Amino acid sequence: MKLKKFALRGLIALAVIVALCMFFANTVLTITTPKVQIVQASRGRLEQKMKLDTQVYFPNTTDYTLADATKSAITVDKVYVKPGHHVDKGETLFTAVLTDYDKDWKDLQGKYAEKAKALMDKDVENRRFARNSTQNDMYDAVLDVQWKAVVAEQNAHTLAYQQNITLDADSSKWEAQAAGKADLLKAVKAATDAEAAYQKAYDDFFASFDNTKIRVRNATFKFINERRAIIKEMNGFSDDLTALAERKISLSTVTAPQAGYVVAVNVKSGDSYDGKKAAFTLSGDEDAPVLRADVTSLNKAVADGAKVEVAGDYGSEKTTVEKTELDTDGKKYLYVTLTSDIITLKGGITRMLADGTVNVTLSYRAKDSTTLLPASAVRNEGEGKDYVYMIQRNGSGFLGSSSMTVVKTSVDVIERGDTMVSVRQQLDYQEIADREDRALKDGCTVMEYVE
Amino acid sequence: MTQQTLRPARAMKRHRRIRPGQAVAVVFLTLMAVLILLPIVFTFLYSFFPKSEMEAYLKLRGNYDATKWMDVLISPKVASVRQYYKILIEEPQYLKLFVNSVVYTAAILLGQAAVVPLMAYALSRFQFKGRDALFFVILMLMVLPFQVTMVPSVISLRFMGIMETPWAVILPMWFSPFYIFLIRQFMMGLPNELLEAGMMDGAGPLRCYLHVVIPVCRPILGAAVALSFADCWNMVEQPLVYLANRAGDQPLSVMFNQISIDGADVAFAGAALYILPALFVYFYFQEDILLGVTLSELK
Numbered sequence: 001m002k003l004k005k006f007a008l009r010g011l012i013a014l015a016v017i018v019a020l021c022m023f024f025a026n027t028v029l030t031i032t033t034p035k036v037q038i039v040q041a042s043r044g045r046l047e048q049k050m051k052l053d054t055q056v057y058f059p060n061t062t063d064y065t066l067a068d069a070t071k072s073a074i075t076v077d078k079v080y081v082k083p084g085h086h087v088d089k090g091e092t093l094f095t096a097v098l099t100d101y102d103k104d105w106k107d108l109q110g111k112y113a114e115k116a117k118a119l120m121d122k123d124v125e126n127r128r129f130a131r132n133s134t135q136n137d138m139y140d141a142v143l144d145v146q147w148k149a150v151v152a153e154q155n156a157h158t159l160a161y162q163q164n165i166t167l168d169a170d171s172s173k174w175e176a177q178a179a180g181k182a183d184l185l186k187a188v189k190a191a192t193d194a195e196a197a198y199q200k201a202y203d204d205f206f207a208s209f210d211n212t213k214i215r216v217r218n219a220t221f222k223f224i225n226e227r228r229a230i231i232k233e234m235n236g237f238s239d240d241l242t243a244l245a246e247r248k249i250s251l252s253t254v255t256a257p258q259a260g261y262v263v264a265v266n267v268k269s270g271d272s273y274d275g276k277k278a279a280f281t282l283s284g285d286e287d288a289p290v291l292r293a294d295v296t297s298l299n300k301a302v303a304d305g306a307k308v309e310v311a312g313d314y315g316s317e318k319t320t321v322e323k324t325e326l327d328t329d330g331k332k333y334l335y336v337t338l339t340s341d342i343i344t345l346k347g348g349i350t351r352m353l354a355d356g357t358v359n360v361t362l363s364y365r366a367k368d369s370t371t372l373l374p375a376s377a378v379r380n381e382g383e384g385k386d387y388v389y390m391i392q393r394n395g396s397g398f399l400g401s402s403s404m405t406v407v408k409t410s411v412d413v414i415e416r417g418d419t420m421v422s423v424r425q426q427l428d429y430q431e432i433a434d435r436e437d438r439a440l441k442d443g444c445t446v447m448e449y450v451e
Numbered sequence: 452m453t454q455q456t457l458r459p460a461r462a463m464k465r466h467r468r469i470r471p472g473q474a475v476a477v478v479f480l481t482l483m484a485v486l487i488l489l490p491i492v493f494t495f496l497y498s499f500f501p502k503s504e505m506e507a508y509l510k511l512r513g514n515y516d517a518t519k520w521m522d523v524l525i526s527p528k529v530a531s532v533r534q535y536y537k538i539l540i541e542e543p544q545y546l547k548l549f550v551n552s553v554v555y556t557a558a559i560l561l562g563q564a565a566v567v568p569l570m571a572y573a574l575s576r577f578q579f580k581g582r583d584a585l586f587f588v589i590l591m592l593m594v595l596p597f598q599v600t601m602v603p604s605v606i607s608l609r610f611m612g613i614m615e616t617p618w619a620v621i622l623p624m625w626f627s628p629f630y631i632f633l634i635r636q637f638m639m640g641l642p643n644e645l646l647e648a649g650m651m652d653g654a655g656p657l658r659c660y661l662h663v664v665i666p667v668c669r670p671i672l673g674a675a676v677a678l679s680f681a682d683c684w685n686m687v688e689q690p691l692v693y694l695a696n697r698a699g700d701q702p703l704s705v706m707f708n709q710i711s712i713d714g715a716d717v718a719f720a721g722a723a724l725y726i727l728p729a730l731f732v733y734f735y736f737q738e739d740i741l742l743g744v745t746l747s748e749l750k
């Protein structure tokens with residue numbers, strides 16, 4: 001009887017176990033088996049939307065420095081423009097006052113008056129002497145042509161040196177040395193002519209001492225020379241006063257020397273400006289501004305014409321990539337056409353420049369067609385090694401049951417996108433495990449997500 | 452007092468002498484029993500071995516080195532119930548086949564319970580024309596192997612329109628000639644007075660059958676159930692022929708060979724589970740089998 005009871009209990013226990021297992025098998029299996037999403041590799045060109053930070057960029061700009069300000073420092077009174085403004089030629093950019101105008105004017109005026117008094121005193125002192133003489137003219141002419149001869153000779157030497165020729169000390173041999181070199185020959189001829197002219201003027205001047213008609217006394221000769229020196233200084237001061245007056249006019253109202261966008265204004269109201277740096281920068285009138293992004297670190301070849309979308313407060317506008325090129329600073333820049341619609345959308349160039357960066361969305365499309373996989377399905381195990389878990393369907397396994405296992409397969413990544421990755425291997429129509437709910441291991445059994 | 456009561460027992464033991472022939476027989480039979488039980492023990496033992504160990508061990512199949520003794524695994528490196536987990540949880544197909552076997556066995560046994568004792572009763576207790584001829588046919592069917600009756604059976608089942616259905620397996624088994632013969636022989640041995648007493652009390656043939664014959668035949672019925680259970684649980688040919696295109700409806704006995712090939716790592720756990728029901732049924736009817744066989748003049 002004990003055996004019967006044991007057998008009966010055993011049968012009941014077995015039946016219960018089998019029933020429980022049948023009921024809960026799928027539940028337990030579902031809980032314990034990693035679940036994955038099955039994706040298929042596709043073939044095509046990698047497309048990706050990339051966010052880029054761009055800045056408004058003016059292709060050709062000119063920095064304007066107010067050279068006059070080096071002579072007379074100015075204090076900026078009022079700035080009328082901001083970066084991004086478009087100005088016409090002659091339009092006022094800012095106004096200023098010459099910081100030391102009155103002092104400079106008085107200094108020059110005083111110096112001029114001092115020299116004028118000296119001239120008057122000299123004329124009074126030598127009132128019996130003539131004011132001009134041919135001999136003094138000839139003296140000035142000698143000094144004049146002497147300098148011209150020196151300059152011409154220096155030019156000839158410099159040109160000869162550039163052509164690896166050392167001109168002889170004897171200038172009569174220069175033409176022979178310069179034979180066959182037209183420009184050097186011309187310079188050599190100019191030098192010898194200037195030397196001859198100097199020699200002639202020199203001879204004429206000293207010959208004048210023997211000509212009683214034009215010879216003057218030494219005191220007269222000296223007086224005329226000194227007088228001419230004072231007049232020369234007075235003319236210099238006079239010119240300085242004129243220049244100062246002109247600077248006052250030109251620097252008090254600084255205008256645009258050309259039409260174009262104001263790219264930068266480096267002065268502001270109250271600033272002192274000494275002309276050592278650019279006061280403002282203007283773009284070329286014919287050159288439209290573009291959006292420029294630094295893509296040095298972007299390891300992708302963006303094709304010209306690629307689509308770009310610029311979002312604004314009231315919608316978005318589409319434009320295209322103009323070009324991508326390496327700049328002289330060693331960085332690679334991407335240039336995007338800036339249309340008037342985008343400028344309007346973003347509130348104008350001024351606001352865009354003030355904001356600093358303009359966020360754009362670039363629709364990148366690879367040049368070559370490759371195998372594309374979801375980015376989340378491509379895993380990295382360090383050292384640049386990438387792999388995917390391929391789904392293997394085991395249809396002829398234990399009792400013909402079908403199951404899915406994952407097989408770790410190495411892949412060579414060509415390009416990475418935010419959502420897709422381009423790989424070199426041909427994996428078309430292959431099933432790939434993606435978005436698993438727990439860590440996978442090579443060869444482990446998986447189930448597909450049931451949405 | 453205690454010593455006094457023990458003394459005669461000790462004395463009796465002292466007097467029981469084991470003869471040399473008896474000792475040899477005990478040793479021989481013990482060895483035989485061990486040899487017979489060894490596969491069952493290994494089946495249960497290996498069902499707790501991990502998959503890797505079993506796979507490595509089973510790779511030896513077909514590559515035996517005749518010059519060496521085969522290694523016998525005694526204990527696993529790490530005992531594991533992974534095999535059971537796989538067939539009970541991960542591979543629900545096994546349980547489905549297991550349930551198929553249970554369903555077929557239950558259906559056949561129920562059918563046999565209704566048909567076989569009645570036929571045995573009729574053949575043993577009633578006189579009618581052709582009774583002996585019918586019994587002869589039953590005896591003939593009993594001795595004919597399945598392979599001989601297979602083609603006529605297929606034709607008949609197709610004619611009945613139940614080919615490729617579970618009924619093709621169940622229905623023919625209801626009329627199992629061996630169990631008709633077995634029970635008929637037992638019933639033949641029942642004293643007439645037993646039935647006459649019942650009839651005297653007003654019972655008809657059916658009431659006599661239900662209330663007199665069946666209770667008296669319990670030992671042989673138990674034996675028949677146990678033996679028939681083993682038949683049904685282990686049947687292979689019938690499902691293979693009658694359900695050739697319905698793999699999903701076949702019992703575990705047919706698919707077990709497949710398990711051994713495709714799922715070698717779980718074969719032992721599968722075998723262990725497969726043995727258990729038959730083992731429990733045998734335990735349950737063990738006494739009935741022995742008694743029934745003894746009483747049915749088959750001894």
